[in-house]
Amino acid sequence: MAHSVKKYRGLMDWITTVDHKKIGILYFAAGGLFFVIGGIEALLIRLQLMFPLGADGESWLLSGQTYNEIMTMHGTTMIFLAAMPLIFGLMNAVVPLQIGARDVAFPFLNSLGFWTFFFGGVLLNISWFTGTVPDIGWTAYAPLSGTEFSGTGSDYYAIGLQIAGIGTLVGGINFLVTIINMRAPGMTFMRMPLFTWTSFITSGIILFAFPALAVGLIYISFDRLFDANFFVTATGGNSVLWEHIFWIFGHPEVYILILPAFGAISEVLPTFARKRLFGYSSMVFATALIGFLSFMVWAHHMFTTGMGDIANALFGVATMLIAIPTGIKVFNWLFTIWGGKIRFTTAMLYATSFIPTFVMGGVTGVMLAIPPADFQFHDSYFVVAHFHYVIVGGIVLSLLAAVFYWWPKMFGRMLNETLGKWSFWLFFSGFHLTFFIQHFLGLWGMPRRVFTYLPNQGWDTANFVSTIGAFFMAAGVIVILINVIISIKGPKAPADPWDGRTLEWSIPSPSPEYNFKQLPLVRGLDAFWLEKMDGKKEMTPAEPLGPIHMPSPSILPFFMSLGLFIAGFGFMYRGYEFDSALINSLFGNDIIAILGLAITFVCMFLRSVYDDHGYHIEVEELQKEG
């Protein structure tokens, strides 16, 4: 029996949605917004460093304090609020379609994951308006992040990331269960597309790595807000402990980011080379091995901490081991396009340029993994060059490839190819112009995280060049934004614009809310391609047409996250001395925190007692839609 379900429109639809495709778009919108904010911060950083300290001893643009704030927020925003959500957006948009599922395993949790990330990000950025911005670097090393050396800004960092981190953990668990349980008939593990595989392994890494961050942030928060002493040396704490906790999370984090990027590249290259992925099973194996090794190398960020020769040597060697599975992947990509019938679409341009660029970042990584050499490189611009090569040259280039590739499926519109190519050349040349020279700046002795430098040390020209490159990148991003805006009125996308190989191309663009009218029968790797090669136009259905069960939309995740957001402020300001007595009596106590937590718990309670069985889309409706 079809019982009616409340359908929302407009803003309410977006706030209450549990549809993975819409949540994917929300992740894209929020991640894109934070990417632009982080980009503006990057431009300010580069502008400041464009010129050395003036003869009058005055910095020409930013003060040291402001620079530290912008630099900290740039790193934190880019990693946690731009790269992570964009990757989750892609996973939401693509993974269920690739495995032939109608939804993710936990649609409600999916929405909760988005809103906690979003509110965490907003909380962090509200610090710009309250005037106490985090200024401790994205790594927040103790004791700098303790009360002795930094102000409320560090609370924004700890609490904002704590809330956003819940979202990531929830999302990771959701995708693990989705991929394990929701695969279409015949979709065995070794028939899963590589993007799904890498999303799976990434979710596994999230499951094991993010708790370390959560614990570390709780330690910091307790040190700061409740006078604990985990990292306070004077009272018996250990500040190096934070470095360990942070990097036990932090190194896996960089692989959380790069693995889905690898996956996207492994989808784009075969499609536009019209060949199957070379060495599929070795790719899967390499992905798993990287995921595993990523937990064993964290101390390569700490060679100069004084761990001792043995620890340094062992962690150095463990780190270099990662280059082996990574190398396997690089060669497989090269063999995939080797001899293929290559079409250089925008997506393909981004994907092919990814390969050499990422390899350069990997090579400097191995150089950094040599402890005696790292004593020279550490905390210099060489490290800055390394991680921008892997993060921008690796993750961002492949994300852009993925965006141009999957955009038609997500939005039902094509992006403009000419503009796309312009954006590529601007971004790609700008990127190398900005960061290649930074290797040398590092080798010439320029330290990292400085807000200015004295003239005539041989760094002036290189810094100037680097800043020019940043403007090219910014121009590239602006062209992409223009492309996105005009695509709203752009040509409608066909179901299979690229002659794709995987299941998502077998359904209309954009896909209907139930994805697959009938679940497809998967007969092998590159399931849709197999059918096409047999002369068929669509997948063989694995089930008769029947009513489709759908989850109901819900506003609860939004309010649960809002509650945490309010509680976050409560905790931050409960011991704060406000100037005005009135404000002090309102906010300088535990009431706000209790109120916020109460909202969250009431929502959890409602969710537990109120049974919502969702609704069905009936066969007649399905047939009407054709």
Next chain:
Amino acid sequence: MEANQEQVQDRVKRGTIHEGPKNHIIAFVISIFLTLLAFMAVANTALDATFIKIFIVILAIFQAVIQLAFWMHMKDRGHFFQILFLATGTFVAITAFIMAIYWVWW
């Protein structure tokens, strides 16, 4: 009758019908017994301290296995992934521990 018995066994293993209280009672008794042993060991001043430590850690491992197998249903079919993830998580945590303690002695 014989075949029927087998079918029931099969459905129990798949978790489609409830297996009844027998296993749970046994597991409960064993759990209590292990806990008692641990308490008795620490209360007994005659024993060597190192021995007690090793002894109760071993008891704890048994305890954990029993809890997971019976109460968290790890012994039943369809729990491959749960076991896989528990094992990987444990392995990662233990290696990190060993590396931190024996490689990085701060």
